[in-house]
Amino acid sequence: MIELVNVEKTYHTSSGDIHALKRTSLTINQGEIFGIIGLSGAGKSTLIRCINMLEVPTAGQVFVDGEELTAMTETQLRKARQNIGMIFQHFNLLASRTVFDNIAFPLEIQGLGKDEIKKRVEPLLELVQLQDRADHYPSQLSGGQKQRVGIARALASNPKVLLCDEATSALDPQTTKSILNLLRDINQRLNLTIVMITHQMEVVKEICDRVAVIENGSIIEEGNMVDVFTNPQNQTTKEFVKSVDKNTLPESLKSTPVSREYFEGANLAVRLSFFSGNADKPIVSGMIKRFGVDANIISGNTDQLKDRIYGNLLIVIEGPQKALEDSLDYLNSQNLQVEVIGYVK
Numbered sequence: 260m261i262e263l264v265n266v267e268k269t270y271h272t273s274s275g276d277i278h279a280l281k282r283t284s285l286t287i288n289q290g291e292i293f294g295i296i297g298l299s300g301a302g303k304s305t306l307i308r309c310i311n312m313l314e315v316p317t318a319g320q321v322f323v324d325g326e327e328l329t330a331m332t333e334t335q336l337r338k339a340r341q342n343i344g345m346i347f348q349h350f351n352l353l354a355s356r357t358v359f360d361n362i363a364f365p366l367e368i369q370g371l372g373k374d375e376i377k378k379r380v381e382p383l384l385e386l387v388q389l390q391d392r393a394d395h396y397p398s399q400l401s402g403g404q405k406q407r408v409g410i411a412r413a414l415a416s417n418p419k420v421l422l423c424d425e426a427t428s429a430l431d432p433q434t435t436k437s438i439l440n441l442l443r444d445i446n447q448r449l450n451l452t453i454v455m456i457t458h459q460m461e462v463v464k465e466i467c468d469r470v471a472v473i474e475n476g477s478i479i480e481e482g483n484m485v486d487v488f489t490n491p492q493n494q495t496t497k498e499f500v501k502s503v504d505k506n507t508l509p510e511s512l513k514s515t516p517v518s519r520e521y522f523e524g525a526n527l528a529v530r531l532s533f534f535s536g537n538a539d540k541p542i543v544s545g546m547i548k549r550f551g552v553d554a555n556i557i558s559g560n561t562d563q564l565k566d567r568i569y570g571n572l573l574i575v576i577e578g579p580q581k582a583l584e585d586s587l588d589y590l591n592s593q594n595l596q597v598e599v600i601g602y603v604k
């Protein structure tokens with residue numbers, strides 16, 4: 260649905276050139292929710308603004324829905340942009356217009372008649388649950404409501420793609436959740452392709468199908484959200500994952516010396532991660548029976564990655580060295596992820 264081919268963006272400033280986006284190629288499929296995560300200044304906004312040509316790339320090609328935006332005239336581009344809605348961190352609503360008139364704005368620009376506009380705006384108000392606020396002004400709305408107006412306005416011209424630049428960054432966690440739910444609902448109901456720019460891993464894990472990590476103007480990691488989340492490769496990606504990891508080591512283990520090598524009388528601490536389904540199998544009790552070891556559960560929790568349940572279990576296995584090694588081999592042969600923390604007293 261969206262394809263960037265060798266896209267670059269350099270800003271020429273008085274103090275020199277800034278390579279905000281280095282040569283980048285990226286494909287985003289029809290109907291998916293694609294996350295782009297990165298720290299401040301990484302080039303996220305530059306990248307997303309190249310998709311609708313709010314920023315004209317310095318080099319490369321941009322295709323949306325099979326059409327090359329980078330080869331279009333201004334008039335063609337204006338038409339093509341109707342296919343691409345966008346929402347912003349600070350909503351960018353017109354303060355002097357009511358909710359209804361904000362949503363109607365792009366349709367007025369397209370030259371639609373009053374009746375037609377009404378026919379389009381009313382179902383959108385319903386979709387974002389603001390029917391009773393149609394005559395209110397932005398200043399009378401909460402942040403979450405303002406973003407709902409932003410979403411309705413972005414959907415007014417029936418776009419195929421919705422670009423979201425930090426759409427939930429100005430919202431509290433609960434409102435963020437409700438906006439993400441709305442976006443997910445719209446994605447499924449309208450089969451809309453959504454690109455989410457964010458610096459929050461929560462956003463990615465809540466709704467994204469795939470994700471790219473951007474740093475210093477380059478995509479450094481890209482893949483299926485669940486894969487990136489459960490098995491991050493790059494250091495920056497690991498930091499992002501850690502930022503939402505509820506399963507840090509408990510204080511008791513943090514203060515214990517951990518050894519990579521076995522020592523006399525040591526126990527083995529491991530972290531098991533698994534998706535629900537695999538988790539039903541009594542793997543730990545199987546290990547205890549098989550190798551005559553003991554296992555203490557130190558902590559455990561479950562987490563949700565989009566619509567899958569992801570569990571974590573931190574255990575300390577007690578037994579003779581050989582039994583510990585056999586237990587580890589056994590765990591590794593099961594359908595779960597095993598992270599060896601080390602040998603502890």
Ligand SMILES: Nc1ncnc2c1ncn2[C@@H]1O[C@H](COP(=O)(O)OP(=O)(O)OP(=O)(O)O)[C@@H](O)[C@H]1O
Pocket residue numbers: 270271272277278279297298299300301302303304305306458
């Ligand atoms: N119009 C501009 N002129 C000059 N430099 C710019 C311009 N826009 C962005 N930059 C620079 O390009 C780099 C990338 O900026 P960009 O806004 O894309 O980052 P970002 O990832 O969106 O950051 P944030 O999370 O803070 O919004 C930064 O170094 C920024 O200062």
Ligand SMILES: [Mg+2]
Pocket residue numbers: 303304305
């Ligand atoms: Mg930005």
